[in-house]
Amino acid sequence: MGFCLFGNVALAAHYARQVHGARRVLVVDWDVHHGNGTQALVECEPDIHFVSMHQWPWYPGTGAATDRGPHDSVWNAPMPPSLAPEVYVDALESAIDAATTGFVPDLVLISAGFDSLASDPLGGFTLELEHVVRLTEGLVQRAESWCAGRVVSALEGGYAPDQLGEACVAHLAALG
Ligand SMILES: [Zn+2]
Numbered sequence: 001m002g003f004c005l006f007g008n009v010a011l012a013a014h015y016a017r018q019v020h021g022a023r024r025v026l027v028v029d030w031d032v033h034h035g036n037g038t039q040a041l042v043e044c045e046p047d048i049h050f051v052s053m054h055q056w057p058w059y060p061g062t063g064a065a066t067d068r069g070p071h072d073s074v075w076n077a078p079m080p081p082s083l084a085p086e087v088y089v090d091a092l093e094s095a096i097d098a099a100t101t102g103f104v105p106d107l108v109l110i111s112a113g114f115d116s117l118a119s120d121p122l123g124g125f126t127l128e129l130e131h132v133v134r135l136t137e138g139l140v141q142r143a144e145s146w147c148a149g150r151v152v153s154a155l156e157g158g159y160a161p162d163q164l165g166e167a168c169v170a171h172l173a174a175l176g
Contacts, residue, residue: 001036001059001060004037004156007037008154009029009035009038009109009110009111009156010027010037010038010041010042011041013025013027013048013107013109014041014045016106016107016109017045017047017048022106022107023047023106024047024048024049024104024105024106025047025048025049025105025107026051026096026099026100026103026105026108026109026146027042027048027049027050027109027111028051028092028096028108028109028110028111028139029050029052029053029054029110029111029156030053030110030111030113030116030135031054031111031112031113031116031157032054032055032058032113032115032120032123032124032157033055033058033059033060033113033115033122033123034052034056034058034060034061034062034063034076034078035050035052035111036060036063038052038111039062039063039076043069043070043073044070045071045073046071047073048073049073049074049075049099049103049105050069050073050074050075051074051092051095051096051099052074052075052111053077053079053088053091053092053095053116054076054078054079055080055081055123055124055125056078058123058124063076063078064076065078075095075098075099076095077091077094077095079091079125080124081124081125081126082124082126083125083126085118085125085126085127085128085131086131088116088125088126088127088131089127089131089134089135092135093135093138096138096139096142100142104146105143105147106146107147107151107152108139108142108143108146108152109151109152109153110136110139110151110152110153110154111154112153112155112156112171113155113158114132114155114156114157114158114163114167114168114171115156115157115159116157117129117132117158117160117163117167119163120157120158120160120163121159121160122157122159123157129166129167129170132167132170132171132174133171133173136153136170136171136174136175137174139151140174140175140176149176153171155168
């Protein structure tokens, strides 16, 4: 829908399954926009579970909670802007836990969009660096129990350059 030339994370999910022998892949998208392209590219594969938390209503207008995809393998968490940051963290972690109930991923892919941080010009979420760290560490801990810690993160949105840089450093440090 205009932000991406290629659906990098969706391509990675399919490539991991087809070339590297991964069977089940979890994609977690915390970019402030719904990952509509990713969803479109993975929702027909029931062994790829997709979790997206995004501002709602907001561009691109997709990603209702009732949109579970044709195989119920999509967990959309649409959220209003300007809530306390802990609310977003809890909502995303709840969706991750729902998406992995009875589904143990071999690989976790993160659509790491940092336009979900406070003061980003394109988003109304309120996350700070500490919440990026908490979300990252939570996923790493889960991945350690699921699949020996296999996590791959891809940078997505983020439109305040200094803040984006700080978020990347915090995220990378928390990935270990
Ligand atoms: Zn975005």
